[in-house]
Structure formats: C-alpha cells, structure tokens
Amino acid sequence: MFDLAExxxxxxVERARDLDARLTDKQPLQVLExxxxxxxxxxxxxxxxxxxxxxxxxxxVAQIDPDVxxxxxxxxxxxxETLAYRDQLREEIGLKDIRIFTPDVExxxxxxxENMLWATDTNACCGFRxxxxxxxxxxxxxxxLNGRKRYHGDSRAALPMVEAxxxxxxxxxxxxxxxxxxxxxxxxxxxxxxxxxPLGFSSIGCMPCTSRTKDGEAPRAGxxxxxxxxxxxIHIPG
Numbered sequence: 001m002f003d004l005a006e007x008x009x010x011x012x013v014e015r016a017r018d019l020d021a022r023l024t025d026k027q028p029l030q031v032l033e034x035x036x037x038x039x040x041x042x043x044x045x046x047x048x049x050x051x052x053x054x055x056x057x058x059x060x061v062a063q064i065d066p067d068v069x070x071x072x073x074x075x076x077x078x079x080x081e082t083l084a085y086r087d088q089l090r091e092e093i094g095l096k097d098i099r100i101f102t103p104d105v106e107x108x109x110x111x112x113x114e115n116m117l118w119a120t121d122t123n124a125c126c127g128f129r130x131x132x133x134x135x136x137x138x139x140x141x142x143x144x145l146n147g148r149k150r151y152h153g154d155s156r157a158a159l160p161m162v163e164a165x166x167x168x169x170x171x172x173x174x175x176x177x178x179x180x181x182x183x184x185x186x187x188x189x190x191x192x193x194x195x196x197x198p199l200g201f202s203s204i205g206c207m208p209c210t211s212r213t214k215d216g217e218a219p220r221a222g223x224x225x226x227x228x229x230x231x232x233x234i235h236i237p238g
Contacts, residue, residue: 013164019171020162031161031173032060032145036068040142040169045069045099047134047146047234050086051204053182055093055191057147057174062093069097071137071144075129076103077118077206081195088192101133118208122224126232129206134234143169146235151178152203152219154230179219205232 019038023031036044046061048054048070061068072086090098107128111117117125138144149172150159159175177185186193196204200212203220211222220230 009164012167012169016160016162016164016169019169020160024161025176026161028057028173028177029060029063031171032064035143035145035162035171035173036061036064038143042140042142042168043069044143044145044171045071045138045141047071047073047137047144049073049147049205050082050089050194052194052197052202053149053174054147054194055089056177056182056185057145058089058095059093059185059189059191060173061145062095066094066096068145069099069141070095071134072098072100073130073133073137074100074102075133075206076108077115077129077208079196079204079207079210082204085192085194092192099137101137103129103133107132118206122209122227122229123233131233138168141168143171145171145173147174148172148235149174149177149182154218154220 019035023034026034038044046057046068048058050072058070061070074083086098089095111128112125144165148156148159150157159172161172161175163170163172174182185191194201194204200214201210201222202213202217203223204210205223209224211225213219213222223230
C-alpha cells in the first residue's frame with residue numbers, strides 16, 4: 001500500500017504526475033475505474049456540490065462503487081432546491097454514503113453572526129463556510145474526486161486529470177468533458193436535472209452569490225457576478 005504518512009511532498013507530486021500521464025487521455029469511466037482500483041492510505045472520497053452537472057460524476061462513481069463516500073458541504077446558504085436535489089439523487093442513483101459537513105458553529109457566530117458576510121467579504125465567507133469544512137471532511141483521506149471541467153474556462157482551462165493537492169491526490173475525472181458530453185450523459189442515463197437549471201441557472205452555489213446566466217455567457221458567469229471572483233477557494237492551493 002502507498003503510505004501517505006511516510007510519503008514526502010515530492011513523492012506525492014511524482015505519483016500524481018505518473019497517474020496523470022497514464023490517464024490524461026482516458027474517458028471518465030476509465031479514469032474512475034483506474035483510480036478506484038488504486039490503493040490510497042485512508043481511501044478515496046468524492047466531493048459534490050449537487051449542482052447542475054453533479055449527477056454525471058455521481059452516477060459514474062455509483063456504477064463502479066456506490067459505497068464511495070460522497071462529501072457534501074452544506075454552507076447554510078444553499079438553495080432549498082439543491083438540498084432536495086441531493087436527496088433525489090441519493091435515492092435515484094443509489095448513493096450509500098453521503099456525509100454532510102457544515103460550518104463550525106463558533107466560527108460562524110464570530111465571523112458572520114448576521115449571515116451577511118457574503119455582501120462585504122466573499123472570500124472570508126467562502127473560507128469558513130466551504131474551505132474550512134472541506135478541510136475537516138477530507139481529513140484522513142488519501143485522495144478525492146471532484147467534477148471540475150476544462151470547458152468551464154478561467155483557472156480550470158488547463159486542468160490536469162490528476163494532481164497533487166496538499167497531503168493528498170486530487171482527481172478531475174471529467175476534465176475532458178464538454179457541455180455536449182454532459183448533456184448527452186444526462187439524456188442517455190435518464191438523469192434528473194437540478195430544479196433550478198430550467199430556470200436559467202447553469203452553475204449553482206450559495207443563494208446570495210448565484211445568479212442566472214444569459215445565452216452566450218460562460219457556464220460559471222452567474223457565480224459571484226461582478227466581483228471578479230471565480231472560485232470559492234477549495235481548489236486554490238493554501
């Protein structure tokens with residue numbers, strides 16, 4: 001077994017590069033089958049926002065191993081529709097181990113007692129509502145899956161398939177998928193849409209910082225609109 005505790009950062013980076021070189025041109029299911037067959041100290045988890053495209057990765061993972069833990073960050077600011085969609089996908093896809101993580105109660109009372117920090121400091125708000133809970137959620141795992149894709153642009157345009165992420169491996173199985181690939185997968189596997197997607201929401205996060213997108217806009221244009229912010233922070237190296 002690859003022992004994360006006895007492995008240096010350089011070794012972790014080298015392992016990530018080796019995996020990326022082997023998997024970079026593979027289809028998502030091939031990537032997942034290979035990664036889920038790997039031995040990671042602490043195992044592997046999938047992180048999901050249960051947003052508009054999330055069902056694709058979740059469905060693929062469930063076809064291979066429905067017992068893979070799915071980590072969900074309930075920020076306290078999510079749309080009710082997202083929470084309902086999470087429960088719907090749990091039943092329809094057959095996810096057996098969804099683990100829900102929330103902001104620390106004392107930290108929230110100190111930093112955002114009125115739940116209005118999003119209006120003045122989006123980075124700080126994302127920090128204690130998403131980044132810190134994810135750190136706790138991933139504690140002990142040797143690797144994690146997420147649903148980022150290159151076609152989303154900005155910092156995601158040059159995504160590797162596999163990368164080193166602090167003390168663990170991060171895998172982007174859908175990196176090569178484009179919008180048509182996503183749509184085709186939904187149709188061919190009869191997956192339900194997020195309830196807000198037909199209303200014009202192409203990417204969905206916390207309610208105060210999510211807006212509809214217009215025809216021709218980038219998929220994530222409705223996230224933190226007008227702020228210049230493009231990422232919540234969980235994919236930004238600390």
